[in-house]
Amino acid sequence: MNQLSPRAFDGPSEYPYTRADFEAIAHMVHAHAGICMPESKAMLIYSRLTKLLREKGIGSFHDYTALIRTDAAERTRAIEALTTNHTKFFRENHHFEHFEQHLRQPFIERLMKGGKLRMWSSAASSGEEVYSLAMVLLGTDKSQAKRIAESDVALLATDLADHVLRAAETGIYPGNNGADIPARYGQLWTTSGTGGVTVARPVRDLVRFRKLNLLNAWPLKGQFDVIFCRNVMIYFDEPTKERLLDRLADQLVVGGYLYIGHSERFIGPAADKFTSIGQTIYRKDRA
Ligand SMILES: C[S@@+](CC[C@H](N)C(=O)[O-])C[C@H]1O[C@@H](n2cnc3c(N)ncnc32)[C@H](O)[C@@H]1O
Incomplete structure (x- = not known):
């Protein structure tokens, strides 16, 4: 870090941006959201925050970092702007296939006997993940889907960033986003317009979206x-x-399933409670 001059980030940019500014912002986003932004992300920070400086009429990153030190609402906006929200329908499809092949039927039997089912998409971004899961749960038989929807089932979808949650709640996905939805689900559970696809009511009604920072307390029942x-x-x-991972383990029933991302690993003491049962799929076998 130190071999660069303090003003190495200035370059030809519109707003003065120093190493100290970068470090202050990286420190803040780590402290509040857990997100690590190494020096390789310095220009990403610059490009994601300039819109906020412009909106505020602030002329330098120095002044902006001073602002977000004291203005909690602006700090929240900055953190949200620094999140990476990339997602898509049926991303890492082997998880949805696993759910469909191994979990769906027993869950439906439980629901039809009056039992309950609770699922959580804990970094939901704009909702494609949780809507994919809801579509697989409802399946392709409309009368069965109606019975499932009327049973004691709820999906919670949470994220740190407000803007993605607001987009998710609309159920509207512009452009080509719907192309990743398998046709058998797309036909039943979306409607297409010129601008993209809309997720159908029965799917949306299964899901509640809430703001939740995974670092903070979880107001979960x-x-x-x-x-x-x-x-x-x-x-x-x-x-x-x-x-x-330790907290997620506590939040799962014994016999419950945790799906993590393709480049993530289960680490830490909570791993002892779990059995790996597939690629990035874990079952909690011990309390
Ligand atoms: C790359 S997206 C992943 C979306 C989806 N889970 C998927 O795999 O396609 C990561 C999401 O995590 C959210 N996020 C980052 N830090 C978070 C935190 N501390 N608490 C809750 N959500 C967070 C971001 O806002 C972003 O929407």
Whole structure:
């Protein structure tokens, strides 16, 4: 870090941006969201925050970092702008295939006997992940789907960033986003317009979206049968991942399933409670 001059980030940019500014912002996003932003992300920070400087009429990153030190609302906006929200329908499809082939039927039997099912998409971004899961749960038989929808089933989808949650709640996905939805689900559970696809009501009605920072307290009632926590731990350091996995373990019923992202690993003491039963799929076998 130190071999660069303090003003190495200035370059030809519109707003003065120094190493000290970068370090202050990286420190803040780590402290509040757990997200690690090494020096290789310095220009990413610059490009993601310039819009906020412009909106505020602030002329330098120095002044902006001073602002977000004291203005909690602006700090939240900055952190949200620094999140990476990339996702898509049926991403890492082997998870949805596993759910369909191994979990769906027993869960439906439980629901039809009056039991309950709770699932959580814990870094939901704009909702494609949780809607994919809801579509697989409802399946392709409309009358069975109606019975499932009327049973004691709920999907919770949470994220740190407000803007993605607001987009998710609309159920509207512009452009080509719907192309990743297998036709058998797309035909039943989306409607297409010129601008993209809209997720159908029965799917949307299964899901509640809430703002939740995985680093903070979780105001959750009860445990879950399934948790998706995919492609968020990649941004965290090892102690944060361990702590998160430990808390996720507590939030799962014994016999519940945890799905994590393709480049993530189960680390820390909570791993002893789990059995790896497939690629990045874990079952909690011990309390
Ligand atoms: C790359 S997306 C992953 C979306 C989806 N799980 C998937 O795999 O396609 C990562 C999401 O994690 C969210 N995120 C980052 N830090 C978070 C935190 N501390 N608490 C909750 N969500 C967080 C971001 O806002 C972003 O929407």
